[in-house]
Structure formats: structure tokens, C-alpha cells
Amino acid sequence: MAEETEDNITKIVVISSDSILPTDAAMKVYESEDSITIKETCFGTMVNGPREAVLKVVETLRSMDRNHIFVKERGFKPGAEVRCRAGRGGGPRPGFHFLREEVNMLPMIGRALDKYEAGEPLEEHEAPKKLDISKLKKIIDSEL
Amino acid sequence: MAKVIIYPTNSLILSDMVERFGHEPLAMMEKIKEIINTVGVDSPPLNITPEGPKHGLKYAAVEVPAGVRGRMSLIGPMIDLAEAGIIVGDSSISFGCMGCARTNELTKFLIREKDIPILEIQYPHTEEEGQDFVYKIAEFLKSLPSGSDEK
């Protein structure tokens, strides 16, 4: 693996937005003059470079649609040989499956963030109760 | 800004939320970055050497499998640093760092054992649960010392 300098970091930016496309985000990164590299993946855009520059770019990206763009750090830099499925002998890297699960939840999380920002009160929902015994009896009887 | 340990430790949503509300997530990704860049150690892919499970002895006895102790050598030091914690349950699909149920049980136990503010919540399945999930996490994060309003 190539030597990574101390303050080089990688962030995964996941776009779950109706108004912003991953390519818009990519263009935004290309516009920045910093020494940033990006790699688009199925689930997000990996942004790699010096810490300050990455944080700046990520902040710019977030601001494009704050509640629908999500960011986390990534341990491995993009294309890290030890994690690359071509180099490693196939099979998705283990963290991928979990990322997939979470990405599926992002639209819901985004809508909730919108509501929270708008100050909408939390709707109280009653947890589903266990079926009343008399109702169960009715069901049983009706089946007969 | 509080150091908040998240569980699952590699969660995108939790890491994002903690940062979003002005705190520092203690997450696996940074730990992995740290370890894979350890100078002079070449033990791909994660650079965990036999020393890892030995460092893990601080958190689990020698009779605990090596894979648990190896994982604890990453997670344990994060728990030591934590000033707050968010534990999300029902995260059945998580692999790799979070792939071992025994490690996960121990991780949650060690977080709960600490005298720090902890939020325990389930992953949402419905829109209502999603709202509840976000609101509770947001309020929790705001309640932490020097937690800022949304940036």
C-alpha cells in the first residue's frame, strides 16, 4: 500500500437527494482548486486528500442539500489495494453490506431531518398492542 | 464538543448525525485508518497483527476467541475515550468490524458500564419510526455539553 501522509483523509459522501445528483457533487469537487481526488462508487463519492481540503469540500457538498447528503470517514483510501476486490480476490468488502442497508434508510432519515429543522413536533404514535383476547376469540370463532 | 461513541461503530447515519450536531464521532473508520497507516507494520488488509488480540486482553480474558480480542483492540480504546454514547439496536446486517455477535455484546456492555450519557434506540423501519429516531438522536446530541445547534 502506498504511504499515506498523516493528514490525508478519505470521506464517503452519500447523496440521497432529489435535487442534487452525484455528478453535480462531482463537478463541485472538480471546481475546487485543492489537491483532492474523488472516486464515484455505487453508494457514494469518495473524497480523498489533505484533511483541511477534504473537510472544506465536504462542507461545500453538504451545503448543496444539507439534510439529504450524508458523510462518514473511511479508513481505507479509494482503491486501496488491500481492500480492492480485484486485488483481494473478489467478494465485496465486509463493510459494504452494512453501508447498503444504511443507504436504503437515508431518504427516510432525510425527511425526518427536514421536519426537525422545520420545528415540526414529533407525532406521538401508539405502539401496536397485543391482540385483545376477546378479538382473538372472535377470529377463531369466525374461522369455524 | 463531546466525543460520542456510536454503535454500530461503523455506521454512516450515526457518524453523520454526531458530526451534524457538532460533536466528534468515535467511529471504527478513523481507527482503521490509524491502524492501516501504522509505520513498519505490513499485515494486510487491516494490519492487525498477533499483537492486536494481545492488546485486546485489556477488555477480554485470554479464553475469549482471538477474533473478539482483535476487534476489541480497536473498539476498546474508543470506549475508553467516550464522553457519550449512542447504541442502536436491531442492526442485524452488519459485517466485518461488526460481524461478530460476541464482540458486539461486549462492546455494548462496556459502553453501558461507563458513567456517561447514553441513548439507546432501534433502527427505524417506518416513516414514523424514522422521525422518532432522528428527533431522539438530535435532542440527545443537543443535550450534551457544548453541543451546538445544527451547524
Added chain:
Amino acid sequence: MSDKGDPVLIALVSCGSEYAGVQSELEKAASMLNAKLVYPEMDVATLDTIGMEFGLEVASPDLRLMMARAKAVVEGVAKVDGVFVTSCFRCAEAAIVRNELRRYIFEKSGLPVISYSFTERTTAATLLTRLEALTTIARRKHLLARVKQSGITAGVDSGSTTTKAVVMKDNEIVGEGWVPTIKVIESAETALQQALDQAGLKREDIQAIGTTGYGRFLIGEHFKADLVQEEITVNSKGAVYLADKQKGSATVIDIGGMDNKAISVQDGIPGMFTMGGICAGASGRFLEMTAKRLGVEITDLGDLAIKGMEKNVEMNSYCIVFGIQSLVNSLAKGSSPEDVAAAACHSVVEQIFEQQLQEVEVKEPLILVGGSSLIAGVPKALGDLLKIDVIVPPHSQLIGAVGAALLASGYVSE
């Protein structure tokens, strides 16, 4: 040892190896054998259902990942030559999955499968023999199909305790050598010379030579051997050859000086196997020490044991230290040397049962080989325990050397 050409593809079906500090040891062992570890691609959605589909609900997601990868191998989604199933030592949840997956893959795909549980102390050297057997089965199927020895070949088995050599000519053993292993190369030289002298042949008469055992690499290089091969493959082949059970299934148990093997064999090719090697109580050494305490030659221990009743001796431990102490205490309490000898044989056999036979299906015929098979009390005790007739083929103590000579004859040009 590493074959040129395309690497053998081994599917690594594991949980935790990356976190236990053994991943690089696995990679190291694989690369020494020109093998490549691969991670089967599978349908990600499988992960949600695989537990119920397999019928094994487990808490650890990585174990479900193992099941999904095993399924990908069985269904041919991932093209591999062999499978290595591994998980952490002392994890009960993983042990259940590991054992069931090994059986599942082996039965459904016919691919060679090896299972192993590791600790952070597991090194490439430990993994090498297992992976070597796996790659050999995948790579040298034609060699393993050999049922007759031809030409003049020699086999040398450099074991931890003794070095054995045979010279074979036209499917007959014509010379044998047997010496304690002191200096690996010198002992091998002596053993081979003994065999040559007995055969009335010279070194230059040998057309091909095969080496096996702990010292196989060192002596292989020294003799410029045509075949350098681990003991699992060689002993399986040697056992079914000597017992004349080359077709069909068989189980080979090898009680060596320092470690044991239990191998499930099909048509002379090893399938599942287990290797011991951490407990001296399950080895020939235990019997040697017993003989010493009884003041008899190791060769006489067996006959003594046949006359004894192991039930008359109370043994509190299988351990070579505490178990032997139990035997000595029994002698002090008035037990007969015959009973003590029988108890020692039973102790070793029970240890084999506990350590090795738990993971290998015992299919008849059961062929017992290795030096300890000559101690008559041992096959008797094993037969009593398993309620199976135990076959001890002729030259059973030379099993490795015979297997090596037989396989090496594949290199004799016709």
C-alpha cells in the same frame, strides 16, 4: 514446493481471520504454495435469508457471510479449486457453523475442504501443511490416481521422532530403513542407505525419489527429490495402497511420534482430515514413556496390553505428565503391568477419539498406520472403542515412505 503455472484458487470462508492477526499468515502460506485466496462473490440479498435457508440461525453476521460464501461455492458462482473454512478457536457459535459448512461444501460440491480453528498464535508454518494438502488434492489429481508403483523409486519420511525410508521396485518393497531422527539430513541419509543395502541397489539406480514428513523440504532439497509432499496426501495414499483398499471410502488414522491424523479418504484421495499435534498424551510418546516406566521395550508393550484390562486402572488424565502419574500410582497400588499397559493404550486411543475423530466421519475400512499401530494394544483399544474392525496393513510404520515412493513413481519416465 510451489508449482509453476496457474495458482490454485482457494475460497477462504472465514470469520475473524482479519481481526485475529492471522490473515497475513494465511496469505503467506498460500503464496508459498502458489495458491491464491479468494472471497466468493455472492448475491448480497442472500445474506438476509441465508440463515433460515441453511436452517442455522446465528447471531453473528459474519457467520451468515460464511454461509452465503459457501453457498456461492457449492452453486458454482465462485469457481474455486478448494475451500478453507476457518474461524476462531474457542468460539462455539463459529464451530457449529464451520463444521456444518465443511460437511455441506464437501458433500454438495466434491471440492476438497479443510477446516481449522485459529488463535493469534497460529503461524504460516502451521497452516502450510493444511493448505498444502488442499492444493495438492486440487492440483495433482492425476498423480493421486496412481495405484501401482513402477520402476525403482525411494520414499523418505522425515518424521519428528523417526526417519523411515523404503526402496520399491516393480510394485514391491525391496528395502527398508528406520532410524531415530537426530540430525534431519544425516538420519535421512542413514535410513535411505539401510534401505538401499537391503535392496542390494545403489543410489544411482533410483529413478525417482519422494520425501514427506516434518523434514520433507530440507531432505527434499538434499536428495533433489522429484516429489516433496505433506503427510496427509502421502499417508492416505500409502494406507489404502498397503491395505489394498484403493477404491471407495476409507478412514486412515495415523498415530505418530508427535502428532496424529485422522483422514477420511475417498478413492485414495483425502477429503476431510484433522491433525493433532498439541497434545503429547495422544501420541506415541505417551506409549514410549509408559514402556519406560514399566521397564519393557516399546515393542513388547503391545503384547503386554493385550493381556491386560484397562478398567482395572484408574486414569484421571490423558496428559502425558498427569496421565503417566496415574499409571505409576496404579502400579504402586498393586495394578499389574498388563493392566497398566492396556490402560495406556486406551488412554491414547480415547484422546484420538476426543481430538481427531469428532470431526471426521469414520467410514469402514478403518486403517491404522504409524509406529504406534504396531503396538498390538492400540488397534485393539481402537476397535473396542469404535466397535469396528481395525486394519493394520503390513509395513504400517513405513506408511509415509511407501506413499512417497508410490507417488514418486509417477515421475519415472516409462
